[in-house]
Amino acid sequence: MSSKSSESHSPQVVSPLLDSPSSDSPSSDSPSSNPPSSSSHSQPFGKYKKMSRREEAESLKKGFTSQIRLLDEQYHILTSETRKILDIGFAPGHWMSYIAETLAKLHDVEQDKLYTKKIMILGFDILFKNPPKGTSSIQGNIFSKMAQGLVMNHFKDFEIRNRKLKSGGAVGGGGNNGIGDIDDLVKKSYFDQEKEETEILNELAGVFDKKLIIADDNNNNNNNNNNNSNKNNSNEDSNSDDWKINLVLSDLSRPLKQQSGFYDHSETHPYIRYNSNKGLNHSIINPTKANLDLAEASILLMQQVLKTGGKYVLRLSCIKVGDSEIDSIKQKLQMLFNDVIMIDVIMIESTNECIFICNDKR
Numbered sequence: 001m002s003s004k005s006s007e008s009h010s011p012q013v014v015s016p017l018l019d020s021p022s023s024d025s026p027s028s029d030s031p032s033s034n035p036p037s038s039s040s041h042s043q044p045f046g047k048y049k050k051m052s053r054r055e056e057a058e059s060l061k062k063g064f065t066s067q068i069r070l071l072d073e074q075y076h077i078l079t080s081e082t083r084k085i086l087d088i089g090f091a092p093g094h095w096m097s098y099i100a101e102t103l104a105k106l107h108d109v110e111q112d113k114l115y116t117k118k119i120m121i122l123g124f125d126i127l128f129k130n131p132p133k134g135t136s137s138i139q140g141n142i143f144s145k146m147a148q149g150l151v152m153n154h155f156k157d158f159e160i161r162n163r164k165l166k167s168g169g170a171v172g173g174g175g176n177n178g179i180g181d182i183d184d185l186v187k188k189s190y191f192d193q194e195k196e197e198t199e200i201l202n203e204l205a206g207v208f209d210k211k212l213i214i215a216d217d218n219n220n221n222n223n224n225n226n227n228n229s230n231k232n233n234s235n236e237d238s239n240s241d242d243w244k245i246n247l248v249l250s251d252l253s254r255p256l257k258q259q260s261g262f263y264d265h266s267e268t269h270p271y272i273r274y275n276s277n278k279g280l281n282h283s284i285i286n287p288t289k290a291n292l293d294l295a296e297a298s299i300l301l302m303q304q305v306l307k308t309g310g311k312y313v314l315r316l317s318c319i320k321v322g323d324s325e326i327d328s329i330k331q332k333l334q335m336l337f338n339d340v341i342m343i344d345v346i347m348i349e350s351t352n353e354c355i356f357i358c359n360d361k362r
Contacts, residue, residue, distance in 0.1 A: 064094040075357050077311060078102050083119045084155060084245035086305060088298050089252040090123030090137065097132040120158045124151055127255060142297045152305055159243035160200055244307035251315040252294035288318055292325050299332065312358040319352050333358050
C-alpha cells in the first residue's frame with residue numbers, strides 16, 4: 001500500500017539558453033561587439049537540470065491536489081452531507097489536505113475544529129505519516145484483517161461518542177450540542193482518555209456478546225426473556241449501519257520518495273521494510289499486477305465500511321490499456337454501485353492510469 005503516487009516521474013526542467021546579443025548592443029565598431037573566438041563547445045546547449053527532492057515533492061503535491069480538485073468540481077464528490085471519510089493509501093496526505101480544507105469551508109468551521117461538526121476524516125496507510133490538521137490516521141497493512149478491524153472500530157468509536165454527546169452521557173452533555181464538552185475531552189489527561197477508551201471498547205464488546213447470547217438462545221429454543229432479547233436485537237439492527245461512512249478514496253501504488261523523518265525510526269523503517277520485504281514490495285517489482293491486487297483489497301474494505309448510497313473513488317496507476325483485470329474490476333464495481341464512471345488518464349512518459357468514480361452504493 002502506498003501513498004498518492006504515480007509511476008511517472010516529474011519532467012526534468014530545461015535551463016534556458018544563453019541570451020543572444022540584443023539589438024541594443026554596441027555597434028560593430030566597438031571591441032565588445034565582436035563574437036568570441038572560442039569554439040562552439042564553450043556555450044552550453046540544452047543543459048538539463050535535475051530537480052531536487054523538495055522540488056519534485058512540491059511538483060507532485062500541486063499535481064495531485066489539482067487532480068482531486070478537478071474531480072470534485074466535475075463530479076461533486078464532497079457535499080455538505082459528507083461527514084465520514086476514509087482515505088486508503090493517504091500518505092503523504094495531498095488528497096486528505098484538500099478534503100479537510102474543503103469540508104472546513106463547506107461547514108464554515110476551522111480545520112482543526114471539524115470534529116465539532118461530527119466530521120471524521122481517517123487516513124489508512126502502511127507508511128507512517130502525520131495526518132493533516134483536523135484529521136486522523138491509522139498505520140497498517142491493507143491485507144491484514146486486524147488492521148481493517150481497527151479502521152472499522154475507529155468509526156464505531158466515533159459513532160458511540162456522538163451518541164453519548166446527544167444523550168448527555170459520560171463523553172459529553174450540556175449545552176452547545178456538546179461542543180464545549182468535546183473541547184474538555186481533548187484537554188483530558190492521558191489516563192482519563194485511556195480509561196474512557198477502555199469503557200468504549202468494553203461497550204463494543206458487550207454489544208457483540210449480546211448478539212452471541214441472542215444467537216445461542218435462538219439455537220437452544222430458550223424462551224426466557226425472549227421478547228426483551230428480540231427488542232434489543234431489533235434496536236441494534238436498526239442502528240447497525242449508523243457508524244458506516246459516506247466516502248471512501250483509494251490510491252494504492254508505489255510509495256513516493258521519503259521527504260522527512262530520515263533520523264526517525266517510526267518514519268524511516270516502514271520505507272526500508274516496504275522496499276526489502278518480499279511480501280510487501282510487489283508494487284515496486286511488478287507494479288502493474290500489484291496495484292490491481294491492492295485495488296481488490298481496497299474494494300473488500302470499502303464494502304465493509306461504506307454505507308448504502310455512499311461514494312467510492314478508486315485510482316489505479318501504472319496500468320496496461322486493455323488489461324482484462326481492469327474490466328473485471330469495473331464489472332465488480334458496477335454490481336456494487338448504481339453509477340460507475342471510468343476516466344482514462346494518460347500521464348507523462350507514456351504512463352497510463354485510470355480513475356473510477358462510483359456513486360450510490362447499493
